[in-house]
Amino acid sequence: xxxxxxxxxxxxxxxxxxxxxxxxxxxxxxxxxxxxxxxxxxxxxxxxxxxxxxxxxxxxxxxxxxxxxxxxxxxxxxxxxxxxxxxxxxxxxxxxxxxxxxxxxxxxxxxxxxxxxxxxxxxxxxxxxxxxxxxxxxxxxxxxxxxxxxxxxxxxxxxxxxxxxxxxxxxxxxxxxxxxxxxxxxxxxxxxxxxxxxxxxxxxxxxxxxxxxxxxxxxxxxxxxxxxxxxxxxxxxxxxxxxxxxxxxxxxxxxxxxxxxxxxxxxxxxxxxxxxxxxxxxxxxxxxxxxxxxxxxxxxxxxxxxxxxxxxxxxxxxxxxxxxxxxxxxxxxxxxxxxxxxxxxxxxxxxxxxxxxxxxxxxxxxxxxxxxxxxxxxxxxxxxxxxxxxxxxxxxxxxxxxxxxxxxxxxxxxxxxxxxxxxxxxxxxxxxxxxxxxxxxxxxxxxxxxxxxxxxxxxxxxxxxxxxxxxxxxxxxxxxxxxxxxxxxxxxxxxxxxxxxxxxxxxxxxxxxxxxxxxxxxxxxxxxxxxxxxxxxxxxxxxxxxxxxxxxxxxxxxxxxxxxxxxxxxxxxxxxxxxxxxxxxxxxxxxxxxxxxxxxxxxxxxxxxxxxxxxxxxxxxxxxxxxxxxxxxxxxxxxxxxxxxxxxxxxxxxxxxxxxxxxxxxxxxxxxxxxxxxxxxxxxxxxxxxxxxxxxxxxxxxxxxxxxxxxxxxxxxxxxxxxxxxxx
Numbered sequence: 136x137x138x139x140x141x142x143x144x145x146x147x148x149x150x151x152x153x154x155x156x157x158x159x160x161x162x163x164x165x166x167x168x169x170x171x172x173x174x175x176x177x178x179x180x181x182x183x184x185x186x187x188x189x190x191x192x193x194x195x196x197x198x199x200x201x202x203x204x205x206x207x208x209x210x211x212x213x214x215x216x217x218x219x220x221x222x223x224x225x226x227x228x229x230x231x232x233x234x235x236x237x238x239x240x241x242x243x244x245x246x247x248x249x250x251x252x253x254x255x256x257x258x259x260x261x262x263x264x265x266x267x268x269x270x271x272x273x274x275x276x277x278x279x280x281x282x283x284x285x286x287x288x289x290x291x292x293x294x295x296x297x298x299x300x301x302x303x304x305x306x307x308x309x310x311x312x313x314x315x316x317x318x319x320x321x322x323x324x325x326x327x328x329x330x331x332x333x334x335x336x337x338x339x340x341x342x343x344x345x346x347x348x349x350x351x352x353x354x355x356x357x358x359x360x361x362x363x364x365x366x367x368x369x370x371x372x373x374x375x376x377x378x379x380x381x382x383x384x385x386x387x388x389x390x391x392x393x394x395x396x397x398x399x400x401x402x403x404x405x406x407x408x409x410x411x412x413x414x415x416x417x418x419x420x421x422x423x424x425x426x427x428x429x430x431x432x433x434x435x436x437x438x439x440x441x442x443x444x445x446x447x448x449x450x451x452x453x454x455x456x457x458x459x460x461x462x463x464x465x466x467x468x469x470x471x472x473x474x475x476x477x478x479x480x481x482x483x484x485x486x487x488x489x490x491x492x493x494x495x496x497x498x499x500x501x502x503x504x505x506x507x508x509x510x511x512x513x514x515x516x517x518x519x520x521x522x523x524x525x526x527x528x529x530x531x532x533x534x535x536x537x538x539x540x541x542x543x544x545x546x547x548x549x550x551x552x553x554x555x556x557x558x559x560x561x562x563x564x565x566x567x568x569x570x571x572x573x574x575x576x577x578x579x580x581x582x583x584x585x586x587x588x589x590x591x592x593x594x595x596x597x598x599x600x601x602x603x604x605x606x607x608x609x610x611x612x613x614x615x616x617x618x619x620x621x622x623x624x625x626x627x628x629x630x631x632x633x634x635x636x637x638x639x640x641x642x643x644x645x646x647x648x649x650x651x652x653x654x655x656x657x658x659x660x661x662x663x664x665x666x667x668x669x670x671x672x673x674x675x676x677x678x679x680x681x682x683x684x685x686x687x688x689x690x691x692x693x694x695x696x697x698x699x700x701x702x703x704x705x706x707x708x709x710x711x712x713x714x715x716x717x718x719x720x721x722x723x724x725x726x727x728x729x730x731x732x733x734x735x736x737x738x739x740x741x742x743x744x745x746x747x748x749x750x751x752x753x754x755x756x757x758x759x760x761x762x763x764x765x766x767x768x769x770x771x772x773x774x775x776x777x778x779x780x781x782x783x784x785x786x787x788x789x790x791x792x793x794x795x796x797x798x799x800x801x802x803x804x805x806x807x808x809x810x811x812x813x814x815x816x817x818x819x820x821x822x823x824x825x826x827x828x829x830x831x832x833x834x835x836x837x838x839x840x841x842x843x844x845x846x847x848x849x850x851x852x853x854x855x856x857x858x859x860x861x862x863x
Contacts, residue, residue, distance in 0.1 A: 168445035169411040170513040177512035180247070180521075181505060186494065187211075188247060189508045193470075194487050195254070195449070197221050197480035198238065207241035210487060213511055214303070214476060216254040217263060218452060219594025219646070226265045226592065228299055228537055232529045235300035239527050249512075250520040250527055252354060254449070257304035258322065258590050259704060260546070261295040265602050266538040268295065268546045268705060269587045273308060273334075274682060275553035275701035277324035277725030278753075282337040284549060289341015291542045293353045298537040300529030302518065303354040305416065307338035309403025312364035312683075314736040315729065317384040318650025321588060321682030321702055323364055325725035326738045327750065328402035336406035343411060348519035350530060357407035359418035359451060360427065360438060362389035362400040366420050372457075372648055385648035386419040386457070396422060405442060413446040413514040417474070419454045429458045429465075434473035447475035447510035454478070463489050470499050475507035538603065543706055550709025555699040555722040556754040563635070563674050563696040565716025565756055568616040570634035574673065576627040577664050579680050580639035581608040588682055588702035589646030596644030604705025607639050607678065614711045626660075627667030636668045637714065640690070641680030641700075654732060656686045669693040678710060684728040687747070699724075716756065723753040 181189070192213030199221035201207070207215075215238055223230035235253055242251050261267040270276075270288050279285070289307075296304055311331050312323040324334045335357065344352035366387030374380040389396065404415065417434060418427040427433060428450055438444050450469060455477060458465040462482075466489055469477065479486035493499045519525055536542060556564065566573075579585040583604050589596040605613075612621045622629055630636045640661035666689070668675050677694040679685060682702050691697060698720075700710055712718045727737045728748035739750040 168408070168443050170413070170445045170510075170517050173513045173516035174509070176516050177509045180249075180512055181509055184247065184508070186491065186504075188245075188249075189504055190487055190490050190494075192249070192508045192511050193476055193490065193504070194483050195476055195478050196483035197452075197478075198234065200481035200483075202484070204241070206484070207238060208244050210483070211242070211245040211247070211249065212251055212483075213249070213508075214252045214254060214449075216305075216478065216480075217256075218480060219256055219263070219590065222263060226263070228264055228266060228534065231264055231299035231301070236528050239300070243527075250515065252303045252515065252518070252520075253301045254303040254305055254356070255296065255301050256306070256590055257292050257296050257353075258306045258308065259587075259702075260292050261299065262587075262591050264295075264299065265592060267602070268538055268542045269591055269602065269604060270546050270704050271549050271553050272321040272588055272590075272682060272702040272704070273324045274321045274725060275703060276334060276549065277330055278555050278699075278701065278722040279549065279552035280330065280723060280725075281552055282333050284545075284552060285334045285337040286341035287545055288549060289338045289355075290344070290352075291545050293342050293344070294351050294533055295537050295542065296353050297351055297530060298533035300527075301353070302520075303356065303414070304342060305356045305358060306342065307335050307355065307357060307407075308359070309335035309357050309407060310359060310364035311400050311403070312726070313399070313738055314364075314366075314368065314384060315655060315683040315726070316368070316652050316735060317364065317366070318382075318645055318647050318652070319363070319385060320650075320726075326727065327725070328399055330725060332402040332406040335403040336410040339407050339410040339412045343413065347411075347413065347514075347517045348522070350519075350526075351533070354413045354514065354518060355407075356414040356416050356449065357404055357412045358416035359420070360401075360404055360415050361418065361433065362396050362422050362427070363418040363420045365389040365391070365396075365400055371651060372419070382648040382651045383653060384651050388421045388424060390423055401437075404438070404444075408442055408444050413517065414449055415444060415446065416449050416451055417454070419451050419457065426454075426458050428454045428474065429468040429472045431472040439473060445510065446514050447507065448473060449476045450474050450478050452478050452480060453482075462486075463493060466490055467493050467498050470503060470507070475510050546704055547706040547709040547712070550700075550703040550706050551712050551718045553701055553703065553722050554710065554713050554720050555724055555752070556696070556713075556720045557699055557728075557748055557752070558691065558694060558697040559754050559756075560695050561674075562756075563676060564698075564714065564720075566635060566637075566676065566714050568614075568619070568715060570615070570619050572620045572622060572633045573611065573615055574630040574633035574636040574668070575608050575611055575621060575623045575639070576625070576630060576636060576668055577639040577678075578625050578660060579607075579641050580637070581606045581623065583705065583707075584644055585641060585680055586702065586707060587644070587704050588642075588680075589644045589650065591644065595646050595649055598643055602705065605707045607637075607707040607710050610707040610709075610711035611637060611714070613708070614715050614717070625664070627664040627671075630668045630671035630673050633671075633673045635674040635676065636671070637676045637678060638665050638668050638694075639678045639680065640665065641685070642682060645682075650682070654686075655683065655729075655735070656688060656732070657690060662688065662690060665690045665693050676714065678714075684726060684748075686729065686732055691747075719756045720753065721755065723751050724748055726750065728752070 188211055191211035194212055195214040195216055197218050198215050223234040255263055259270045259272050262269055276285050308322040309331050310323040311328050312320040312326060324331045339355045342353055342355040366384050366389050368383055370387035371382035371384045372386035374382060420427060455465045455469040458468050494504055582598055583606050584596060584598040584601045592601040608623055615621060640657055665677060674695045676696045677690060678698050678700050680700055713720050727739060727746040727750045729735050729737050730747040737746050
């Protein structure tokens, strides 16, 4: 079991270096982890392989960009993937299955008949496929704090992926988001690395099972190593469509010392490796200016050396192209740093030829190639792909449970457990059945796409009805009772005279850099809808759909009850279950909820920690007062909230970052506005103050944004160009 105290103590040593000789040279050592049993078989097969066959194992194209079906046999690829928008003809489960089997059949015609692993972004269910169950995104699962449930979700996801034949999912994401404005915040379980470590390991166990040979399980992939959730504001990726403009956070630079990187951002990898994860994806982002895809220190010395990871590393989508130099220099740096398999979605021919030239020239040692291929083969052997008599076709019997009621019941339970009640004035919740009329309002009340968020059927997701499921409006109609009349308006009109109203507001779908935001306020449409319902005088319950905490403004005071539902996925019935009291709310905030934009980023352990709702907050129906163990710090005029009572704790200075770095000023305790000591929550063991100061005008000048560049911070991000595919 993962022991946080031991983890922090051992990784806090200033000069801990446990690098093996193999890690230093890049050569393959005898595996010491879960794949050790397959080392001899892998090396025996490696000895039979030509250089071209080895390089084929390293090369991963996207099926969408295959230039010729004959390339499958010519290059004997070790893997193929489908990116976020890379689908078969109709996107049906049958078409996915047929596509997979067609590609796998080509591998059987190669000289060594080595099967491929096929990768997809199964990040909240088999979410590329129409009809699959869509689970809550990870931030919602973090609110459940239920590792057994997360493991069960992994099992169901694996079965639905295997129904299409596919055997590899690019999940779980074990990022530790530190800034709510980041467009991938919802992919992380929590801002607390302890919770991420626990749930990330559970997800790996669910996806891979006790034995990777189990034909109903899939290979997991922990991502994105490491620090992707800790990038500094203003350092995000350049906007290709607008020269001189950057996205604020995604694929940016995490700045700080190694001790902080380890404590905050690596805990999930320690437990994923302990759980037997077979693949890990390095991040697009950088650490102190060095891209993770080319960091020998992090990939080889720490991940493979210290942590003993003996699976294989897979680069992110075209990520090596962010390394310095030309394509040859990028390939050389990534491979010598420790990358084992490379996503080369459309440039796979060029990648293969360039990699071969670099090996023949001696720029990449043959030993490094052999190490990479040995790692890939070990995992394939562990999966049973080369076992005699193994049927590599999809199991048709799994179609019976694909998108089934039993699978949807697991998702509905996850939704119920993920809901966090932030306010419940006058015990508005639970709602009573038998009301004469219930008015439902809001653009998101009857929008399955908004409910599911990004990475749903398409990379960015979309509003509307992208797949099958139950909207919150439909669920309320089903549970309210036959004697209740349900009325609906998008704008909140028509609420007068109802027994109560349910207003569903929130974000529209986004993924990655397209979701980077400087303003987390609710839309003008949502604010107006809540105001219209409030004006009608009926008791008002607001349900918020979002991938992160939002700035609530007047909506909080106007709502009689407010529920954070995150991005619940396809099963809106779970929301209605809690609203009507069939199940009590148990969710607790996995993140801190800011009062205003100027307070972002805010994280547990910050020196001046004073959020609107503290990490771990969540009301139940058992009490109308704040939960036990909390004390109210609100005046009668303030909205209901509570913060945990905590013993005094020493504040950390400089956040653990390098002295003299102007980006992270020293932390000094300050008096609260009421004159007493600033309320604080004890920092996590080794947890430093958030490295990123609140956003303010002039940030670009003060924090090193390249001269002449600006930030892309409005809600009006440009559409992704036709070449802008969704990386995993």
